[in-house]
Amino acid sequence: MAQVMSQTESWTIGRLLTWTTDYLKQHGSDSPRLDAEVLLAKARGCKRIELYTAFDAVADDTTRTAFRELVRRRALGEPVAYLVGQREFFSLSFRVTPDVLIPRPETESLVVRLLDLGKTFADSSHGVRIADVGTGSGIIAVCAAKHIKQAAITAIDCSAAALAIAHQNAVDHKVADQIEFVNSDLFASVKTENRYQLIASNPPYVSQAEFDTLPPTVRDFEPRGALVAGSHGTEVIERLIVQSADRLESGGWLLIEVSPMIELTVNELISKQQTYKPAPTIKDTAGHLRIVQARKC
Helix, strand or coil: CHHHHCCCCCCEHHHHHHHHHHHHHHCCCCCHHHHHHHHHHHHHCCCHHHHHHCCCCECCHHHHHHHHHHHHHHHCCCCHHHHHCEEEECCEEEECCCCCCCCCCHHHHHHHHHHHHHHHHHHHHCCEEEEEECCCCCHHHHHHHHHCCCEEEEEEECCHHHHHHHHHHHHHCCCHHHEEEEECCCCCCCCCCCCEEEEEECCCCEEHHHHHHCCHHHHCCCCHHHCEEECCCCHHHHHHHHHHHHHEEEEEEEEEECCHHHHHHHHHHHHHCCCEEEEEEEECCCCCEEEEEEEEC
8 A cells, every 4th residue: 555655646535535445345344435434534633524525635644644554454454443443323422442342233222222211210200220231332321321311320341441431431421420330240349239220231142153253353353251251142141131130120121232143042041030021122223133121020
């Protein structure tokens, strides 16, 4: 790329985007044009939409140098979200680093259900207590706090580095006063007296065999501990189901994002706990069974 970009013909914004789109396509990107635009906006220090009115502008040396390095790393598989340090989720911008999973559209289905239930509890009791187990970048906790002003949320993660990112996202969106951040393996270090009306989780649910087949852009860059649950993919979820039964108030809900491949197994695990009344699994926007839910009797 350095050799090509050193040619005498001027490297305008438009030319950079065209060349880089082809380059990233050759290196396996599923969205080469989008990647090129996001990375160039980062290198140029502008909004992506501003590129559209600057196609004929010549990129300065500083921009080209920064862009070249970003494109090099993207071609090696590094996710765009880590390269630019943020990802949009539920119409909000969240900071992300390699310490946290990159937010995915599937989790929006979990947030929608959580908000629907949370507003019902808030309207009836003037407040709702929510636990976000395995908060990662904090997207579930922050979205809940942003949309339910009466919510008091406990954001839990076993990674202190992830909790730091989640806390910063809460500060960025001005909801940190609604959220308590707890460094804990599930509920192990959460105050024993804490009880919740809603528990939501996007836990590790990938089996070791699945992990080995994941695309390199996921397998080689995203935190393994936030992806892999064990040999079956249900190990963390099974513990979560048991512990949540003791933490939910009567009539409270447990919501868990899962892989469609283990949805049936997870519902069987819930059925073994007589404290729960199973409910239909919610499909994500792609039509896959994604959000397992159960209500405490």
